[in-house]
Amino acid sequence: MAFAIKTEIRNPRAKVFTFTAQKTMYGGKHIAADDIVFVFASEGGSGLIARAATAGPRPS
Helix, strand or coil: CEEEEEECCCCCCCCCCCCCCCEEECCHHHCCCCCEEEEEECCCCCCEEEEEECCCCCCC
């Protein structure tokens, strides 16, 4: 499935993003590993900044 996330992005050129607080749209509470997400910058950003597949939880 595909989802959209709106969040503050401090470094839009980063290779990896980790989100601890974000606004999910269109059923985003159901995001799972291998889903596609579209990341939108919420604070003064230029809109869509990334499209990626989600990773599963990391083993502890």
